[in-house]
Amino acid sequence: MKILVINAGSSSLKYQLYDMTAETVLASGSVERIGMETSIVTQAVPGRPDMREVSEILDHVTAVKRLLDMIAHPEYGVIESIAEVQAVGHRVVHGGEVFKQSVLVDETVKLEIRQLFDLAPLHNPAHMMGITAVETNLPGVPQAVVFDTAFHQTMPEVAYLYPIPKVLYRRHKIRRYGFHGTSHHYVSDQAAELLGRPLDELKMISCHIGNGASCTAIQHGVSVDTSMGLTPLEGLMMGTRSGDLDPAIVPFTMNKEDLTLSDVNSMLNKHSGLVAISGLSSDMREIEEAMAEGDRNARLAFDMYVYRLRKYIGAYTAVMDGVDALVFTAGIGENSSSLRAEVCKNLSYLGVKLDDAKNGMRTKKPREISAPDSRVRVLVIPTNEELLIARDTYKLVTEQASSLSGQREEGTDA
Numbered sequence: 001m002k003i004l005v006i007n008a009g010s011s012s013l014k015y016q017l018y019d020m021t022a023e024t025v026l027a028s029g030s031v032e033r034i035g036m037e038t039s040i041v042t043q044a045v046p047g048r049p050d051m052r053e054v055s056e057i058l059d060h061v062t063a064v065k066r067l068l069d070m071i072a073h074p075e076y077g078v079i080e081s082i083a084e085v086q087a088v089g090h091r092v093v094h095g096g097e098v099f100k101q102s103v104l105v106d107e108t109v110k111l112e113i114r115q116l117f118d119l120a121p122l123h124n125p126a127h128m129m130g131i132t133a134v135e136t137n138l139p140g141v142p143q144a145v146v147f148d149t150a151f152h153q154t155m156p157e158v159a160y161l162y163p164i165p166k167v168l169y170r171r172h173k174i175r176r177y178g179f180h181g182t183s184h185h186y187v188s189d190q191a192a193e194l195l196g197r198p199l200d201e202l203k204m205i206s207c208h209i210g211n212g213a214s215c216t217a218i219q220h221g222v223s224v225d226t227s228m229g230l231t232p233l234e235g236l237m238m239g240t241r242s243g244d245l246d247p248a249i250v251p252f253t254m255n256k257e258d259l260t261l262s263d264v265n266s267m268l269n270k271h272s273g274l275v276a277i278s279g280l281s282s283d284m285r286e287i288e289e290a291m292a293e294g295d296r297n298a299r300l301a302f303d304m305y306v307y308r309l310r311k312y313i314g315a316y317t318a319v320m321d322g323v324d325a326l327v328f329t330a331g332i333g334e335n336s337s338s339l340r341a342e343v344c345k346n347l348s349y350l351g352v353k354l355d356d357a358k359n360g361m362r363t364k365k366p367r368e369i370s371a372p373d374s375r376v377r378v379l380v381i382p383t384n385e386e387l388l389i390a391r392d393t394y395k396l397v398t399e400q401a402s403s404l405s406g407q408r409e410e411g412t413d414a
């Protein structure tokens, strides 16, 4: 079965076409600058030169049409006809409390996603545009939605409620949701496989640290706490986001600096984190380069980033009464051996011991980087959210097909 995975943003759309026979990626690409005269379509096919086209793409319907033209192109496509696309899986950022797992799209699901627009005003409307665009271009093809929040719906009340008046939760569903769930879910499955132990026996802390960053306590396969909250601003220090801070800073700063709410929102989301402390960049590679040249602000940004992550690791060890495995993933987690070493340095009380040679190895493969006598196993697992979306979509579509054929057989028997 060929499954198209789509991550639709407001002005861009990323895609991957999977052949689920061996879970291989046939093509991947993106449409950027949707709504502009110079939209850019790119496509990569393993073993072939990359394709790039510039044309005017004014909306998501045309963007999906262009990507379908690309994958079924007679010269540089990978399928003969778009009829080969049997299902589409979408990444959706916010599933609120309604969606505890991935589901097939129907009218009710679409209505529920719309009702969550308030909680993710930048993301969910764009995802809906992607879903509608697929309906227009591939009528009748089943679509599934996979939510960033769903994996964290297992968090207990003590972890997901904020200590603020409960009426705010009742009226507006203000609570902690957590994000990056697809990634935390994927790497925890992979980690259990690598360790050769059942997931439901393990206590794990997964650190998804890229431009956005979050840390999750996964006990016996389910998320019991995670660092992001109502929005992806809470928790760890990130590239441009502050992470945790005293909420009183908001009114105090507004007052002292004569800022509006929107100014402060933008400050905390776009001008804080690594970029604010280093005064240089939100990109960890640039921070590490500057640090190597003796830049003290870059060093401070790095140290604060590590310090705040280590605090969460300590907290989640307490939450689970122990930890068996620590997992690093996403851009920084997968690539920065110096950051991993620094984070693990002060975890010796837990019995964390890295193997420096293994930690320094450059490979894209999932691997263990702890020493044989480390009480806590430390792993690096490249994340693959698209694959998990493709797998969930495949499962939902095949389950639906077999339930329909079961119903038909029952009908015949009767």
Ligand code: AMP
Binding pocket: 209, 210, 211, 212, 239, 282, 283, 284, 285, 286, 288, 330, 331, 332, 335, 336
């Ligand atoms: P992501 O959002 O997962 O794509 O991660 C982006 C982050 O990963 C950026 O801060 C990059 O600087 C960082 N990153 C990627 N490669 C490296 C590397 N080799 N060393 C340090 N950081 C890296």
